[in-house]
Amino acid sequence: MYRRLVGRLIYLAFTRPDLAYTVHTLAQFMQHPRQEHWDAAIRTARYLKGCPGQGILFRADCDLQLTGWCDSDWASCPLTRRSITGWLIFLGGSPISWKTKKQHTVSRSSAEVEYRSVAAATAELKWLKALLVAWGWNILVL
Template sequence: MLDCAPMPTPMSHSSRLSSTDNVQLNEEESSTYRRLIGRLIYLTNTQPDIAFSVNNLSQFLSSPTKHHQQVVFRILRYLKGNPGSGIFLHKNSNNQLRGYNDSDWATYSGTRKSVTGFAIFLGESLISWKSKKQPTISRSSSESEYRALAATTCEIQRLTYILKDLGIPYIELAILFCDNQSAIHIASN
C-alpha cells in the first residue's frame, strides 16, 4: 500500500455493505482482514473521521468478502492522504460544549436498524464521538433522529459532570445541533 494513490474520503457515500456482497475471502485473507480491522479500531481513538467506516466493516468479521477488503484498502488509502489529521486540542478555546448529531435511518438491510452518530466539542477541540448501531428498530426517521438526539444529550450530560469534577468551569450552556425538525419538536415537547 506504500505506492497507492490517496483517497479523499474513507468510504464512498453510496457504498452499502452486506454479507452477500461478493466472493468470500479465503482463510488467509480473512485473517489479514480481521487484523486490519483490529488495527483500524485502535486507530479510531485518534482518528474519529474513520469511525463510521470501521464500524460498518467490523460487522462482517465472521465472513468478509472481496468488496469488504476493497473498502478496507480505501480507508488505508484515505489515511495515507491524511497523515496529519487527527485530534487537535486548542490552547486558547472557550469551555462551551457543542454537540452535533445525526442518524441514518434503517441503514442495515438485514436488521433495518439505524445508526447514531455524534461529535462533541469543547470549544474548538473534539473530545467525544460515537458511531453506533441503535439497539432497537425505529419506525420512522424522526424516531431514529430522536434516539440519536437522546444519546447525544446523555453524552453531553456525562461530559458536563466530568468537567465539573475536574474543576473546569463552563460559562455557557451546551449547544446541541440536530438537522431533523420533527425530532426537535418532539424533544421540545
Template sequence: MDLRALKYVLGVKIARGPQGIFMSQRKYALDIIAEAGLLGAKPVEFPMVQHHQLAVAEGPMFDDPEKYRRLMGRLIYLAVTRPDLAYYVHILSQFMQVPKVVHWEAALRVVRYLKKNPGQGILFRFDSDLRLEGWCDSDWGRCPLTRRSVSGWFVLLGYSPISWKTKKQPTVYRSSAEAEYRSMAAIVCELKWLKQLLGDLGIQHPA
C-alpha cells in the same frame, strides 16, 4: 521526578505549538499502509463509495479472516485520533467474523484514503472556552438486513473535538423522527456525563 513533556505514547505523537496540543498517529498510519502493501498505491478522496451494499454483498469468502481482523483492529485504534474514520470502521467491523473479498477490498480502500494525509489528527486549542457543543444525526433504516438505523454524534469542547461515536441503534424505528430522537437522547447522555466530568475537575459548565 521530572519526566519532561510527553511527546510520544502508545503510537500517538503529541506536539505542542502556539495554537495548542496536536495529537496524531502518523507513524502508526504509515505502518498500516505498509503492512497492507499499499505504499505505492494511489490515494483516494473518500474512504468508501456512496450507497454501498456491503451488508448484502455476494461473492467468495476472504481466505485469510485473521488478516482482515488484524487490519480492522488497527483501524479501530487509529480512529482514536481520526474522527473521520468512525463511520467506516463501524461498517467494516461488522464483518470480522466471516469477511468476504468485497469487504477486504473495501477495507483496503480505507487504507488508501489514509495515504492522502497520514498525519491528520486532532488539535486541542489553547483558545478554547471550555463550552460543550454537540452534533448528532441518524440515517433511518440504513442497514438492509435488520432495517436498524445508524446514529452518529460529535462533541466539541470549545474548538477541540473530544468525543465522537457511530453506532447501530438497538431497535427498528417506524419513522426517521424516532431514529433522530434516539440519536439526540444518546448525545444528551454523553453531554451530561462530560459536564459532570468537567465539574469533578473543577470546571463549572453553565446549564
C-alpha cells in the same frame, strides 16, 4: 489478516473522526469478511498513508464550551432495517467524543429515531460535563 487490520483501524479511529463511519462499517464483517471488505480496508489504509497529519488538535486559547451535534438515518441498514444514530461532541473547536451505531430495535418512525439520537447525545453531554466539572473546569454546554 482482515481482523488484524480492522482492529488497528478501530484503534486509530479514536483519534481520527474521519475514519469513524468507514471503520464502523468494516467492523460489522469481522466474522466473515469477503474480498470486497478486504479491498475496502486496504483502501482505507491507503487513505491514511496519503494524509498522515490529520487528527485531534486542541488550541491553547479555546473556550471551554461543550457543543453537541446528533443525527440519525431511519431504517438505513438494508439487511436489518435498523436505523443508525450518530453524534459528535466538541470542546471549543475540537472534537472530543463521537459515535455512530445501529440502534438496537427497529423504529416505527423517523421521529422515534431522532428522539433516540437526541437522548444518546444528551446522555454523553451530561456525562462529559460531570467529568469536566469534577476535574475543576467551568463548562458551558450548548
